[in-house]
Amino acid sequence: MKKYTLKKADLQKEDDVSARQTRFTIDYRNQLNPAQYEAVTAVQGPSLIVAGAGTGKTRTITFRVAYLVELGVKPESILLLTFTRRAAQEMLRRASILLDSRCEKVAGGTFHSFANMVLRQYAPLIRFESTFTILDQGDAEDVVNLLRTRMKFDTRERRFPRKQTLFEIFSKSVNTHQTVKHVLKEEFPHYEDFLEEVLALHKAYTAYKAGHNLMDYDDLLLHCRTLLRDHDQVRNTLSERYKYIMVDEYQDTNRIQAEIVQLLAARHRNIMVVGDDSQSIYSFRGATIRNILDFPETFPGCGIITLEENYRSTQPILNLTNEILRRARD
Amino acid sequence: MTRHKFAKVLFTRKTGGELPSIVVAANENLQSRFIVQKVLELREQGVPLNDIAILFRSAYLSFDLEIELNKANIPFVKFGGFKFIETAHIKDLVAYLRVIENPRDAVAWNRILLLLDGIGPRTAEKVIDEIMARPSALGGTASAVPVRLTEAASYPRRVHELLEALRAVAPDGLSPADKVQQLLLYYEPIFTKRYDDYNKRRKDLEMFQQITERYRTVTALLADLALEPATESVSDITAPGPDDEKLVLSTIHSAKGLEWNSVFVLYALDGRFPTYRAAASEDAMEEERRLMYVACTRAKENLYITYPINIYDRESGLVLTKPSRFIEGVSENLLDTWVIDEE
Numbered sequence: 001m002k003k004y005t006l007k008k009a010d011l012q013k014e015d016d017v018s019a020r021q022t023r024f025t026i027d028y029r030n031q032l033n034p035a036q037y038e039a040v041t042a043v044q045g046p047s048l049i050v051a052g053a054g055t056g057k058t059r060t061i062t063f064r065v066a067y068l069v070e071l072g073v074k075p076e077s078i079l080l081l082t083f084t085r086r087a088a089q090e091m092l093r094r095a096s097i098l099l100d101s102r103c104e105k106v107a108g109g110t111f112h113s114f115a116n117m118v119l120r121q122y123a124p125l126i127r128f129e130s131t132f133t134i135l136d137q138g139d140a141e142d143v144v145n146l147l148r149t150r151m152k153f154d155t156r157e158r159r160f161p162r163k164q165t166l167f168e169i170f171s172k173s174v175n176t177h178q179t180v181k182h183v184l185k186e187e188f189p190h191y192e193d194f195l196e197e198v199l200a201l202h203k204a205y206t207a208y209k210a211g212h213n214l215m216d217y218d219d220l221l222l223h224c225r226t227l228l229r230d231h232d233q234v235r236n237t238l239s240e241r242y243k244y245i246m247v248d249e250y251q252d253t254n255r256i257q258a259e260i261v262q263l264l265a266a267r268h269r270n271i272m273v274v275g276d277d278s279q280s281i282y283s284f285r286g287a288t289i290r291n292i293l294d295f296p297e298t299f300p301g302c303g304i305i306t307l308e309e310n311y312r313s314t315q316p317i318l319n320l321t322n323e324i325l326r327r328a329r330d
Numbered sequence: 331m332t333r334h335k336f337a338k339v340l341f342t343r344k345t346g347g348e349l350p351s352i353v354v355a356a357n358e359n360l361q362s363r364f365i366v367q368k369v370l371e372l373r374e375q376g377v378p379l380n381d382i383a384i385l386f387r388s389a390y391l392s393f394d395l396e397i398e399l400n401k402a403n404i405p406f407v408k409f410g411g412f413k414f415i416e417t418a419h420i421k422d423l424v425a426y427l428r429v430i431e432n433p434r435d436a437v438a439w440n441r442i443l444l445l446l447d448g449i450g451p452r453t454a455e456k457v458i459d460e461i462m463a464r465p466s467a468l469g470g471t472a473s474a475v476p477v478r479l480t481e482a483a484s485y486p487r488r489v490h491e492l493l494e495a496l497r498a499v500a501p502d503g504l505s506p507a508d509k510v511q512q513l514l515l516y517y518e519p520i521f522t523k524r525y526d527d528y529n530k531r532r533k534d535l536e537m538f539q540q541i542t543e544r545y546r547t548v549t550a551l552l553a554d555l556a557l558e559p560a561t562e563s564v565s566d567i568t569a570p571g572p573d574d575e576k577l578v579l580s581t582i583h584s585a586k587g588l589e590w591n592s593v594f595v596l597y598a599l600d601g602r603f604p605t606y607r608a609a610a611s612e613d614a615m616e617e618e619r620r621l622m623y624v625a626c627t628r629a630k631e632n633l634y635i636t637y638p639i640n641i642y643d644r645e646s647g648l649v650l651t652k653p654s655r656f657i658e659g660v661s662e663n664l665l666d667t668w669v670i671d672e673e
Contacts, residue, residue, distance in 0.1 A: 050336045053627035054589065085557075112557045120549070131549065133432040134556035138416065143437055212434040212462075277336050279624050281583060283617055293333045310340040312589050314347025317633050318340045320664045321626045324656055328619055329334045329612070 011043060011071060024070050026098060032063060039305045040064045042272065043071065043244075046265070046299035048292070049274040053321070054312030057274060061248060062091050064272070065106055066099040068244055075105035079242035079264075083249045085109055091248075107242065111257050112217060115224035119215070122227050122234055128213060135209070135216040141167045143214075147204045153197045161191050161198070170202055174218040175254045175286025221256045228263040239267040250275035250295070254286040262298065271299065278325055334616070350626070350633035352598070352657060353668045361638040362398040364670050365594055368634065369404060369577060372592050379405070381591040383578040385625045387603035387618075391596060392579050399577065406577040409584040419521060419531050420538055424555060426513050430500050431548050436462065445520050446488040457489060491516075506551045507542045514539065582625045593629035595622070598657060599637040601650035606643060622656040635665075 010016050029037055036056060039049045040063045051057035061080070069075055082088040088108030095103035109117075116134075123130045135143065145163040153160050161169070165188065172187065173180045180202050185192055209215060215223065228235045245265050247253070250273035253261070265271035273295055280289040296302045310318055355361035369382055386392050392408070399406050422445060428438035436458050443454035495516040499509040514535060521535070522528045545551040578590065597603055604618035626633055635657060641650045652658060657665065 050338060052338050052340045053624070055340070110557065113553070116553050116557060120553075129432075131432045133428045133435045133438065133552060135437060136416070136556060138421075139437050142440075146440075208436075212436050213432050214435060214437065278338070278620055279586065279627075281586070281617060281621050281624055283613070289617075293335075304336070306336065306338055308338050308340050310342045312630055313340075313342065313627065314344055314631060315342055316347045316349045316664075317626065317629050317631075318342060320350045320633070320660065321623055322339050323660055323664055324619065324623050324626065325335070325338070327656070329616055 011073070017043075017071065020071055026063070026066060026070065028063060028067060032060070033309050035305055035307050035309065036060045036063070039272075039274075039307065040067050042303055042305065043068065044270060046269050046295075046302040047272045048250075048295045048302055048304045049272065050292075050304065050306040051274055051276055052306070052308050052310065053276065053279065054310045055307035056309075056311055057248075057276075057307065058087075058091060058094070060307065061246060061274060062094040062098060064246065065091065065095040065103055069095075069099060069102050069106075073244055075102045076107065077241065077243040078106045079114070079245045080106055080108040081111055081114060081245070081247045081261075082108065083110065083252060085113060087248060111253075111260065112220050115220040115260070118224050118227060118234070118238065119220065122231070125231055125234070126223055126227060127210070128215070128223070132213045132215050134220070135214050137167070137217070140216040143208055144170075144201065144205055147201055147208060151197075151201065151204065153194075153201065158193075160194060161188065165191075166198065166201060169198065170205060171216075171218050172286060173202075174222055175256065176288070177255045218256075221254075221260065225256050225259050225263070228260060235263055236267070238264060243268055244270045245272070247271070247273045248275070251277050251280035251289055251292045252282045252287045253291050255288060255291070258288075258291040258298075265299075269299065278328075348632065349664070349666045350629075350635065351666045351668055352653060353634060353636040353670060354653070355636060355638045355670050356672075357640060358394050358638045359398070360670055360672065361596060361636050362395040364636065365395060365596065365634075366398050366402045366404065368594070370402070372632070377591050379575045379577045382594075383580060383585065383588075383590040383592075383628065384594045384596055385580055385582050385585050385628065386596050387582060387605065387621065389581055391602065395596065396579070404577055405575070406579050409578070409580040417531070417534060419525060419528075420534055422521070423510065423513065423517065423535070423538060424552070426496065426499075426517070427506075427509065427548055427552055430496060430509070431552055434462065442492065443489070445524065446486070446492060447523075448486050448488065453485070453489075457485060506545045506548050507539065509548065510539050510542045582621050585628055586624060589628050589630055591630050592632035593625070593634070595625045595633075595635045597637060598622070598635045598654040599639070599641060599650050600652040600655050600658070601643050601646065601648065602637075602641070603654050604656070606646050606648075619656050622654065 028040055032040060033056075036059065039047070039060050049057075049060065051060065065078065065080065068078055080088055080091065082091070088110070092103055092106050092108050095106070119128070119132070120130050123132060141163040144166045148154050148160070148163065148166070169180060169183050169188065172178070173183045176183070178186075180199060181195060184195060184198055191198070209219065228238070242264060245261065247261055252275070261271065261273070273292065275292050277289055277292050280287060280292070283289070296304060313321070353361075353364060355364055365384060369379070372382055373379060384392065384395065389408075396406070396408070422441065425438040425441040428435045429442065432438075439458045439461065440454055443449050443457055444451070495513065499512045504512075521531075525531055542551060545554075603622070604615060608614040608618045626635070635654075637653050639651045642648075643650050
């Protein structure tokens with residue numbers, strides 16, 4: 001009798017991929033334009049999808065999720081990071097309609113929700129309890145205010161920075177990888193005389209959060225990054241769990257988010273980022289356009305696919321918007 | 331060499347379409363009245379109000395227009411404003427849950443103590459210090475809410491009632507929905523006393539309770555509330571109905587990812603958009619340009635860029651008269667120029 005053994009399919013091997021493609025339920029080639037098709041089928045290694053406005057970015061990501069699942073990738077090992085949870089849910093919902101309910105098992109969410117999930121599991125490694133609670137911006141400002149009063153910095157004759165300003169300085173320092181001193185000097189030079197107090201306050205704020213098992217939004221990303229960076233076991237476990245990573249709106253990520261992506265993908269390099277550098281408008285929140293612009297250098301060998309066919313506007317409107325872009329710095 | 335952009339030239343297979351327009355107004359109010367008139371015309375042509383958006387660089391730039399829209403009885407929504415989770419009464423409820431979850435959360439303790447009549451910041455701090463100092467209060471388990479405070483006698487009765495209420499809902503066996511239901515009973519007199527418009531706000535509490543039904547643990551509930559403050563407060567928006575056809579006013583930042591049949595970009599005036607402040611840095615100026623790009627790429631059929639002239643800028647001491655530099659000098663083949671003629 002003939003003996004059959006099961007061999008694990010290798011997605012790196014073209015034969016295996018094309019063998020699977022013949023059984024696909026979705027006709028990817030006909031449902032997508034050529035650039036979208038290229039993006040959807042770029043599976044192994046790093047790739048950057050530069051998706052112009054209105055070029056069917058959501059459709060492309062949705063089809064790519066379905067494609068990966070049809071290829072035999074376990075849905076649980078796909079991680080889709082988006083800017084809002086609604087975006088992730090919507091894409092996975094559409095993928096489920098497109099293919100089947102396997103797509104619902106894909107891990108999707110925001111950077112913050114991903115970080116939260118990681119931290120709930122590993123908080124003790126960075127001396128937090130898993131029951132830490134999260135401070136929103138208002139709460140965080142209140143803590144800063146409380147400490148400012150406690151440290152008697154607000155009784156000076158000269159005007160000490162307001163709690164909102166102080167928190168903005170702290171937050172910006174985290175998000176832009178600058179020292180508090182640098183941010184103060186650059187953005188609030190008129191408060192430079194208070195450098196010592198601001199630094200003391202920053203230290204007190206950090207200690208307060210650690211002492212009360214609290215994290216603000218920035219901490220979620222920061223601590224997650226630290227966990228991934230300093231704990232090989234955590235990084236390896238997560239890289240093993242998420243073998244295919246996709247990030248949407250990459251032009252709006254900040255430095256720490258980019259580091260998280262790099263750490264997660266360092267091992268397998270199966271990373272696809274999608275975004276439009278021309279729509280990067282959140283630098284005031286710490287986003288840096290450099291993440292997307294430098295992505296090909298960060299991940300050498302990265303494929304770049306540009307989506308240019310627009311499904312939204314008339315050609316006269318596109319002619320004008322193309323012109324606005326053409327005049328941008330080269 | 332440092333890369334500054336990925337070149338891209340967008341195209342469509344759709345045919346036809348009007349040239350976008352740039353419209354100069356002699357002053358701000360004329361700009362507003364022009365937009366009002368044009369919006370009514372579009373509506374007349376069958377474009378629903380909610381398929382028309384007015385976009386601007388900064389929220390304050392639409393104030394004059396808002397007045398004109400009100401005068402013309404054109405309903406509109408403006409994107410921005412309070413989110414559900416940021417409203418005071420929801421924050422109160424969340425604070426109760428937070429101290430059950432993490433008894434070291436002094437921020438939440440402070441909030442719920444200050445809600446009590448006769449408790450000021452000093453008493454609150456004393457109570458919090460005592461809670462923090464007791465190892466039994468730590469550890470993050472449900473039983474961690476302190477049974478008794480040592481200086482019990484010196485604290486107002488209300489502090490004890492609060493601790494009593496928290497202890498009652500602390501057990502792990504209770505679902506988040508059960509906990510919230512019980513907490514709402516405790517919170518009721520505080521709520522009605524504290525907020526004059528409690529009738530309006532009550533809908534939010536109901537909605538909150540409804541949300542908690544979906545959760546198995548308080549941990550998950552709290553994390554989601556903190557991370558996904560998506561729902562808007564009932565008292566801020568009216569429930570959408572079939573007649574809910576409203577013009578959209580939005581900052582460009584809030585308009586990202588959206589699209590409308592017709593888009594107006596107002597105040598495309600150099601010094602306002604780009605803002606005068608961006609002139610100091612090339613990076614900032616490039617980001618302003620991208621903002622203009624994002625604004626204009628929201629339009630499907632009609633795009634009107636408007637700007638008023640003779641606007642005095644207090645910060646710079648200049649009178650602003652030129653169109654946005656991102657538009658100025660664009661070929662006539664790409665953009666129709668119009669001047670408003672008042673009849």
